[in-house]
Amino acid sequence: MVDYRGIFEDAVDALRQEKRYRVFADIERVAGRFPTAIYRDQSDNQREITIWCSNDYLGMGQHPKVIAAMQETAAKLGVGAGGTRNISGTNRPLVELERSLADLHRKESALVFTSGFVSNEAAIATIARLMPDCIIFSDQLNHASMIQGVRQSGMEKKIFRHNDVAHLRELLMAVERKRPKLIAFESVYSMDGDTAPIKAIADLAEEFGALTYVDEVHAVGMYGARGGGIAEREGLMERIDIIEGTLAKGFGVMGGYIAANRAIVDAVRSYAPEFIFTTALPPALCAAARASIEHLKVSDGERRSHQRQVQLTKQMLAEAGLPVMPSETHIVPLMVGDARLVKAASDLLLSKHNIYIQPINYPTVPRGTERLRITPTPLHTDEMVAALRQALVSVWAELELPRERPQTELSAGDLMLTPAGG
């Protein structure tokens, strides 16, 4: 007989041996006090910590308007949607949320999913499948969910070197003009904090007649005059066919979405099994997300404070001689380069300094580029930044971690498919 338990235990032991077995920290956020939270260790002892790795980038998850929208809608409409979108689940706040998202990106239509992962998987796979003989051009560092969408479609794919427009052009030139083409990329790459050359990609798409699909998950709410993302900031939203985003990061709630023209959205709505066969997002969540989006359309204060604290953090850590990776955005990665050491650094920060920064290891980043990924928010005070610097300097000394500024360019031949983001 097969030893099933043994098979699964061995699979997990393999991760332990590679020092990349993940233990999830048990955290209780305190509304009104974020980024402060309560941490519970394995023995259920509690203490206060400061979170420095949250993807609630602007702290909108505790914004009073957003909390109130959830509470009021739960009181009025109840807690769940009660069905799939087709089977009684299309609730009023969800209809309003989709209108708010279409307006945010100046598109005809928008469609909400339960997560950013599902929106990428469902939208890419469905769009590609509906185009006969389609070929997908996918950035080498695209997120795991985009890779899954590409695979799921079953269509031919070409991987272009990360942000390499010349390589993308080469690949496009090699394909017949009449074939449908989809170029899929991210505006902000979440583990390095670099951004895509959106204009150059849109120019290529126009030249070669390709559809463009951009994942703005790490940008919506945070960039652009109304929080529409990098494409809005650069005046390029109308040159992108499909904008994908999340409600779970800058907007602080949960869920994912696409915004596009009516024909594309209606086709995904009508054909994607991940969408059709899933219970709709609860009204209270939709109302909370919409409150957050609408607030950030008109309020620029969060974005300004965010950028200020990000610059301060980068500067203070760099001045302290820490290996801050060059990043154009709000993501501040510190290279460690070793799975065991990055775990030790994270453990020490938590146990000795009450600072929580999750180690980032394979498969989220390539092996040998393990790192601490720091995400300052508008709610991290200058004092917290100073305490962070002090703690990191102490940990770097105690563990004798490398201080050289890392070389982040990948070699030309390094065309791996690395899923990122978890």
Place this chain on the structure above:
Amino acid sequence: MVDYRGIFEDAVDALRQEKRYRVFADIERVAGRFPTAIYRDQSDNQREITIWCSNDYLGMGQHPKVIAAMQETAAKLGVGAGGTRNISGTNRPLVELERSLADLHRKESALVFTSGFVSNEAAIATIARLMPDCIIFSDQLNHASMIQGVRQSGMEKKIFRHNDVAHLRELLMAVERKRPKLIAFESVYSMDGDTAPIKAIADLAEEFGALTYVDEVHAVGMYGARGGGIAEREGLMERIDIIEGTLAKGFGVMGGYIAANRAIVDAVRSYAPEFIFTTALPPALCAAARASIEHLKVSDGERRSHQRQVQLTKQMLAEAGLPVMPSETHIVPLMVGDARLVKAASDLLLSKHNIYIQPINYPTVPRGTERLRITPTPLHTDEMVAALRQALVSVWAELELPRERPQTELSAGDLMLTPAGG
């Protein structure tokens, strides 16, 4: 140049021509008054309707304890989780929810996903991929999400005829003993309302050394002494290796989960990209779901009233000569057998009788078996059942719909892969 807009418009037009283009009804539930809701038509006119097709089977989405749990947790912890499970998203209410689910099914461990669709896709694909040379035995009528998990795994599969244990035995006998095997099926099939021969399947699994995976999505909360599902009711939970369920139907909230031994859950937790790369469920949702689960563990009143109203509905509709399909559960399908007619019946119920029952068509059910699918809840009063009967009789007469009791057995050769459930 490719006419992209035309491609997507044509894809959607094809659905219109087949009369299966779906228009989502825009519904606003009213907490405390479910199944009454407010319906908005295309011109934004509002009126009160009665929902007769909700998957909030017990009305737990408006239970005061469940609403209070969401409100209180939103006030205390805020609205979002702030990250993936690994990156600061593992919140205290989520940890407690997983304990509550493991206890519900008497398993060592449980793992929560954002939806039932994702839990099936991620768990089946990951479990199968981790077992070298695995072969999957899948019921012919399994849900679209299970089919997607099977495909995603890339492993060999055998489809057994719906609920046909003799056929499953044949297929098992033809495979070498030493190969890992996974038998995947549902306890309640949601479109016909029939149940699986769980004991016979568990016996076969034991005889041939296979793992068993059961989807209890349409049973949890509603069957068994504590709401553990059909397997609990029949005393078979410990003979099933992996129990998959949802928080969105009987429990009235949203999200999906698996419960299994620690090794299996840890392996899925560690390897499934759909899990790793997704923001964790918000604390307020987790607290609401847990309140619902814990309430239904000790309260049997909802289950008793539910079964009473289901029996009453079946009996009254059958007595009125309506074509009620034979169902062993709380799902009451009325066969129509034609895409155009089922849509016309649904439209007439809504426009003339203020009763909302979504038409169910392909791909949710096979073509030619289009139906109205009625789901009585404990909150549908006897008067509502009488009004439903009257409305249906009127619609059946007006549209001259068939009254014969349908033949539901599929022919032996009819081995299609029909995704169901949306």
